[in-house]
Amino acid sequence: MNFSNVALVVALILLTETKAQNPKKKPAPPKIAKGQCCDEVRTLKVQVANLTSILEELSRKQETDLINVVRQIMELDKQKQQLDNRVTEAESKYSEVNNRVEIMQLQTLQSATQTSSDAIYDCASLYGKSYKISGEYKLPKDEFLGTPELSVFCDMETNGGGWTLIQRRKIGLTSFKRDWKQYKSGFGSVRGDFWLGNEHIFRLTRQPSTLRIEMEDWEGETRYAEYGFFTLGNELNSYKLFIANYSGNAGNSLRYHNNTNFSTVNRDNDKCVDDCASLRKGGYWYNCCTDSNLNGVFYRYGEHKKNTDGITWYGWHGPNYSLKKIEMKIRPVSFQP
């Protein structure tokens, strides 16, 4: 609609209103001739009618436009809602799966710890519950033994399985030159290089236990040493080592460390004037000093024959050959595969 048309409409409206409001007043004398007047009025009326219809159409159109816009917004809202729903659904499914896994684990643990004779406190008891795949397991905290939850690595294959690893050397990035506190609580990652911790080893070996040490050299050969009996004293007794009944093909190189306290760089309990933990750069049952040094320095191929502070086992490769891989593992003497 153009401006002149609007002006026309307004003028017309004013005219009719004036007429209606002043019915008794004498109308102002028409300034134009009658025929001209009526023709113009007619034209104006037609225009008004047209304009009205245009206006109506416009407002109808606006209304439909508005309705369309609202509809589109609602549609978008709906889509957004559907997306939100899908996200929520996916999230709840995910957490449901997670929950189910956690509940399954919890049920396993609860059914497993119902009676104390059934308690899971090492890989052998897990094996007894038909967990026969080697890998990382979480031992539940045990109220009876007063022990915390503990991550362990279980060897469920070697010689019947049921072995709880207490030490591993294979990657060589974790330093084993650690202090008393660290050797006490353990360090490293059970999937890689680690020491389980003297306190845990002490606790686990309160049941009569067997120790098995597996080793590999840089030529890919393997040997093992097994002790039918293995236990540690408590911290007050400096985690003193007690071993008996050697068997294996690597040599009895732990015997020299039998009945010896544990030493670290900051706790010298060895039977020597020298500070063996500092000389051999590890934590171990240093006598004066070593016939083996399984927590010594990891030397890579090429460097492995040059030092006396490496991962040594004198009974196989002598005092200056650092081995490539070590695993120390324990299981109850009573274990039946």
Ligand SMILES: *[C@@H]1O[C@H](CO)[C@@H](O)[C@H](O)[C@H]1NC(C)=O
């Ligand atoms: C009014 O509308 C009719 C049809 O809608 C059209 O033929 C006519 O020319 C219009 N008149 C004016 C003055 O706009």
Ligand SMILES: *[C@@H]1O[C@H](CO)[C@@H](O)[C@H](O)[C@H]1NC(C)=O
């Ligand atoms: C060593 O083995 C013998 C024979 O099997 C056994 O009688 C003895 O009790 C074992 N020693 C220890 C400390 O377990």
Ligand SMILES: *[C@@H]1O[C@H](CO)[C@@H](O)[C@H](O)[C@H]1NC(C)=O
């Ligand atoms: C081992 O440690 C205990 C106390 O922790 C101590 O009484 C004993 O004398 C130590 N033995 C040796 C050989 O150092």
Ligand SMILES: *[C@@H]1O[C@H](CO)[C@@H](O)[C@H](O)[C@H]1NC(C)=O
């Ligand atoms: C370790 O010492 C004890 C005595 O304290 C002995 O009975 C045992 O046989 C020794 N172990 C080894 C492997 O010699």
Ligand SMILES: *[C@@H]1O[C@H](CO)[C@@H](O)[C@H](O)[C@H]1NC(C)=O
């Ligand atoms: C390693 O030990 C052997 C004997 O045990 C010795 O002859 C050799 O010199 C040693 N090598 C080094 C690099 O110390």
